[in-house]
Amino acid sequence: MTTDTEHSLGEAVAQRIERRWATLSIVIVGLLVGMAAYIGIHQATMPQGRVETADPRTLHISGEFIESNLGSAVEADGSVTVRAIGQQYSFTPQCVVVPAETPITFRATSADVVHGFLIEGTNINTMLVPGYVSELPVRFKASGEHVMPCQEFCGIGHQGMWGKVKVVDKAAFLNMAAAKRRLTCVD
Amino acid sequence: MLTNKRLILAHFWLAFIVFAVALVLGAWQMFVRSPLNAWHINPELYYRSVTAHGSAMGYVFPTLIAMGFGYAITEASLEKPLVGRSWAWAGFLLVAAGAVVAMVPVSLGLASVLYTFYPPMIGNPFYYIGVVMVVVGSWIWVALMSINFVAWKRENPGKPVPLAMFANVAGSLLWGWTAVGAALEILFQILPVALGLRSSIDAGLARVFFSWTLHAIVYFWLMPTYIAYYTIFPRAIGGRLYSDAMARISFILFVVVAMPIGVHHLFADPQVGAGFKFMHSVFTGLVALPTLLTVFTICASAEIASRLRGGRGAFGWIKALPWSNPIMLATALSLVMLGFGGAGGLINMSYQLDTTVHNTQWITGHFHLIFGGAIVIMYFAIAYDLWPHLTGRALESFGLMRTQLWLWFIGMIVTTFPWHYVGVLGMPRRMAFYDYANPAISPEAFSVAMSAVGGLILLISGALFLLVLVRGQLGARGEADAYRFAVPLHMPVRIPAALNSFGLWLALMVGLTVVNYGFPIAQLIALNETSVPAVYVGVGR
Structure with a gap:
């Protein structure tokens, strides 16, 4: 029984760390996309608008x-x-x-x-x-x-x-x- | 339980023979365009060689690896013989025949259009027909993977599908849909012109169709590598996989967001407006997500293995990893190359930074580092890991394997880092030679020579790889144990249906492609007078 509890405790810790990393990854990607959007909106460099x-x-x-x-x-x-x-x-x-x-x-x-x-x-x-x-x-x-x-x-x-x-x-x-x-x- | 060993071996052997031929061509190309070559060659030979190298490395080699590895995964993870064995052989023969049909006109110089086709240039129709045969052959594999997946689920209701098989099916579905873009381009645009039924073609629309295939194809190449990271690497170093659920989420993310991002290849093109370029740029950012998740899970799995072996300290555990194990070495080198290549990819995804490097040698360096480096080194690892189970003979040359892997890594770095550098200087790609006496180009000469040396190192590594496999084929007989995949640290007993099936994800994959590609394609089809005269190419024209 104790090992079972330890096991599920370990699983909870593992999942928490994993969630933190996933959140950090999303923030990194969001930041990069945000930078590109900011530069684009401010017209520093934009692709041609129409065909x-x-x-x-x-x-x-x-x-x-x-x-x-x-x-x-x-x-x-x-x-x-x-x-x-x-x-x-x-x-x-x-x-x-x-x-x-x-x-x-x-x-x-x-x-x-x-x-x-x-x-x-x-x-x-x-x-x-x-x-x-x-x-x-x-x-x-x-x-x-x-x-x-x-x-x-x-x-x-x-x-x-x-x-x-x-x-x-x-x-x-x-x-x-x-x-x-x-x-x-x-x- | 591998029952169709000959089928799997046939795929791997043909893949590696094609790879070896294309590798020789690649090394030759590196040399002739560098200042080490004292005199210019006929440029047509160079473009002929680039077409063969690209078609073999892009279409034939990774497809055969994915197919062979896919059959191995099906049998080993589901623990039952493959359903549809004769169809699998038919697919293999179609791919093999297609490769020959495509390569004959290329070798004769009748289709030097490069593997990206570049209409309105039009080559010999048999080149395109050969490529279509390769794709159709691989679609048989796509269908077989789903059939085996569904059959197993029916026999084992409620049970989680083994991760290796889940990922394998994800890769096959990804390929099935991503190949549609190029298929539409070839069947409805290029082939009618190549056969002489029409004489004009919309080059802009063709580029949009091709971009649909062009980016996600890289994730198809990547799938066997990621499957090896998750399901071979932790087992091979005596550890456990950190998380089964996160692995499934990563593969699902690839299926969903790998497709609607291809227009980032068209950032500098006039036929797509700014809005959709931005949409595709955002989705390209999203596709970095599964890779970030994977890097975490794989490093955490390595740490588990190390701590089980007595590794200590915040970073000290890295020393305790089994570095003499070729799979350990290959995975570590692969992750280093993935890191550099991925960082380059994040640069390419931004329209603003891409303007500096678009269509320069930077791009050539980028995809050689990712595909030739991070991905192909894991193909070697997969072969090393599977070989004893396929041949029934032990692979004993561990020292040779390590040398081969190190040489591949060093060769890839020496080839691609100078390429990135001259790309930033503005050196255009895909040229048969350069005038190094021109003061504007001469600063690039040394770096190009370095790349050629890297090509030579890669050639040596490729030869060593084949040597290891041949020695394995001739080694002493000894029955290998059953082929196993890595076990997760916390074995899932029940998992949500969403992480055990593909219905929802397929709908999203198709839906997102329609959203992100529907308008640009419809707009170009509706635009009048954008079809331009075909320019037929080939020796004697």
């Missing part, structure tokens, strides 16, 4: 991704919009020029298969899925050059798909923009 489409068969004929519209453009409010296309196995423009310390919106899509790009040394990272438009707000702190590889397998030439981003001084950028509607590095 936009673009037909890769007609990209070159009409719409915002026609060749003459690709590159960096200064908007009326002083922000900059960069439009780009990924295709096997390059970006257009292959070298993007942007001003430092300026709100920039990247709008990009794919002309064939799934691509993506990340800009090394920054948190800029997105997929390019044919049929859909990727949009992301970015801001570069300092001028300099970054490589911009395609980060998704897109065929046997994938390893050669490296673009470039040149961040220039804001005044220099506006000077260039005064002469031309859409900018790339080669202008």
Whole structure:
């Protein structure tokens, strides 16, 4: 009888410790999720809110991704919009020029298969899925050059798909923009 | 009581042969893309190899382990012969045939699309047909596990189903449902295009379907490992399982929350809105819960074993554990890798932190550490533990086993830690080679070379593993005792029906998937003009 009581006593202790750990685990997970929610709500970084489409068969004929519209453009409010296309196995423009310390919106899509790009040394990272438009707000702190590889397998030439981003001084950028509607590095 | 030893051995042998071939490919890939390789190869060969490595390691190897181990658990824990023996052989043959059908076009360079398929790139139809055969073969196993579970419950009304079998059925149900996502993608989207019946495909929708499979498949790979933690490890080190009920709750949590979280793979994708990305991020947090519970229960079970052996002190008991026992060593190394890999996973689940590492080598490092490290090292342990019972011959090379396990651990750390590091630097994944002369890339060269050395260590460990198994197969005959699973400290006499059946949990699993995937899928199906022309790939195109 005594051993029985000891046994059930031990079981009660075991269950109490276990419950404490389970509670602690729930608190840890809750804290992590809460942090992500807080950052998301305060718009520090959020995924794009809505789904936009673009037909890769007609990209070159009409719409915002026609060749003459690709590159960096200064908007009326002083922000900059960069439009780009990924295709096997390059970006257009292959070298993007942007001003430092300026709100920039990247709008990009794919002309064939799934691509993506990340800009090394920054948190800029997105997929390019044919049929859909990727949009992301970015801001570069300092001028300099970054490589911009395609980060998704897109065929046997994938390893050669490296673009470039040149961040220039804001005044220099506006000077260039005064002469031309859409900018790339080669202008 | 293992009666179908040949069936189980066939699964394990085929699994480990596939594993060995894929391991060689993996080590070769590590080398050719590193600065140690003086000259570039034809990149097509690299992607061909990645496709074979991924398909074999992702679809064939763990599926065969789960199936073989599942049959062993059914017979040993329920203490009766398997119901549906010939169906089990049919499933095995289907998986084996599917692997061959898929690998022939891949080897010929006709389907270098990687194991994640990546439509609108479309390869040879036989590649996809082979993958479907593997999945259908495994679905036979899924059905058999439930049939055996229900039959035993009918014969033993009111009794708790043994934990090993309960967990095994949980894993099979998880796989049965998670495979549906990729199956829908292949059958309704990819195959019609691969066969030439249609020429366009919605790549965004395909990625959503694949994400349904892509994350929960990892938990399917994980199931045999967790079953080994709970039901082999405590027995092998001479202890008891801390808690039977908590183990059941952990497995149930996997069944319920492993599925509705896959969109975290699409954080950077344009075809899913922010709301559902957040939902899936929250559920990804929840799936950390069963792992946290498991780590507690397993460490507590180890402490019980140690104290039974005379271990003392708050931490002194760790020294008294039977470290020379390969199962002890494998479990400890596995938990260390699970700790690092899990911490990386918590980083990936947050949209904000993921933007730094999405699709970089960090991700490759993460899943190799979790799957190749924490999970596969326990597959080795399962094989070591089961082998004498399957072959009727003792495994005697304990020193060799320990060396093999240590080499696997060291190799995995040397491979994946540099991978994580270059990922943070922004190195993109899945490239056949890099221009290390580029000043933007050259700082990554040393780490990539380190990873290649890790690949070599893993290759040596894999060879030692096969050596142990072959020696076991040729060893002296000796009848092993009946195969047993760990006994809980407090044996449950009666348990709530909810912890002894799956009806409610299946309803929740399907319901949550519908809630979290229904809208994104319906929205994409309703969107017009998102189908894009297929891009057929393959040598000669």
